[in-house]
Amino acid sequence: MSLSLPAPGPKAPEFGADALIVCESLVRIYQTGPIEVQALQGLDLLVHRGEMVAIVGASGSGKSTLLSILAGIDAPTAGRARVDTWDLLAMTRRDRVAYRRHTVGFVRQQTASNLVPYLTARQMVDLPMTAARVPAAKRRARSLELLEALGVGDHADRRPAQLSGGQQQRVAIAVALANQPEVLLADEPTGELDTTTSAEVFSALREVNRDLGVTVVVVTHDPTVSGQVERTVAIRDGRTSSEVLRRTHGDDLIAEEYAVMDRAGRVQIPRDYRQALALTRRVRLALEADHVTIRPDA
Numbered sequence: 001m002s003l004s005l006p007a008p009g010p011k012a013p014e015f016g017a018d019a020l021i022v023c024e025s026l027v028r029i030y031q032t033g034p035i036e037v038q039a040l041q042g043l044d045l046l047v048h049r050g051e052m053v054a055i056v057g058a059s060g061s062g063k064s065t066l067l068s069i070l071a072g073i074d075a076p077t078a079g080r081a082r083v084d085t086w087d088l089l090a091m092t093r094r095d096r097v098a099y100r101r102h103t104v105g106f107v108r109q110q111t112a113s114n115l116v117p118y119l120t121a122r123q124m125v126d127l128p129m130t131a132a133r134v135p136a137a138k139r140r141a142r143s144l145e146l147l148e149a150l151g152v153g154d155h156a157d158r159r160p161a162q163l164s165g166g167q168q169q170r171v172a173i174a175v176a177l178a179n180q181p182e183v184l185l186a187d188e189p190t191g192e193l194d195t196t197t198s199a200e201v202f203s204a205l206r207e208v209n210r211d212l213g214v215t216v217v218v219v220t221h222d223p224t225v226s227g228q229v230e231r232t233v234a235i236r237d238g239r240t241s242s243e244v245l246r247r248t249h250g251d252d253l254i255a256e257e258y259a260v261m262d263r264a265g266r267v268q269i270p271r272d273y274r275q276a277l278a279l280t281r282r283v284r285l286a287l288e289a290d291h292v293t294i295r296p297d298a
């Protein structure tokens, strides 16, 4: 008689199968001479289509590195990163050009580095479409439509030097959206602006997300900015450490902070919690009906 083995179970679904952006155990090591810097140390992040996410974290925590990888400017050392159908670890040079042209738009902090000094706003929005071989009539219509949507339609024929910092960043957002990307990435887009202008640029980003349905990932130092998005992800030492989700309940805005658990089930306990209960190397874990407790090893 032959032995029958149990049938294999269904294959576990891919981590973040339904997400638009998936980063799993993402690592980026920079090597400068003998010195190695681990800018990302196993970062996990899922962003769903249509979301607006703020990324916060101390200086040097890896925020810009993450954004450069998602923008297709920098390549990860190890791990997994997927945006839409693109595997960011397996892209050829040609793939990268197509990816940067059609899938993502990128806005940098330095207003000047987003724009070309001798071109008008209209010409700058036109440029990425020309590279993508969009017919002239369509380019003209879309340039105006985008500049108007961003509140700078009246300034279409001005050059960067004739625009305020906030107007320049709104033109930069229009340029980034020219080829209808799925994702808009912005690295400290309000970093050089005063509070009022910064609020204007930030509300432009929210409108892009809400009205045009573009998924937005924005790195920011500014707590008043991160306080306005539904989801804020904090990066610490090159890993995602916590998330704050905000929702309105009647007239109240409720913010709840969550720790992030990785695929292996690891959760980081904040330092102040560890210190308060003298949690050190070993802790006691217990499964309760609807929660898990962690106790000092006493």
Ligand SMILES: Nc1ncnc2c1ncn2[C@@H]1O[C@H](COP(=O)(O)OP(=O)(O)OP(=O)(O)O)[C@@H](O)[C@H]1O
Pocket (backbone or CB within 6 Å): 030, 031, 032, 037, 038, 039, 057, 058, 059, 060, 061, 062, 063, 064, 065, 066
């Ligand atoms: N090209 C590079 N070569 C070497 N080290 C780098 C490079 N880019 C970044 N790093 C290092 O990687 C770490 C993460 O840098 P990153 O710029 O991603 O941090 P950040 O959170 O964006 O910081 P900030 O808020 O100051 O912009 C830092 O220690 C930084 O010095």
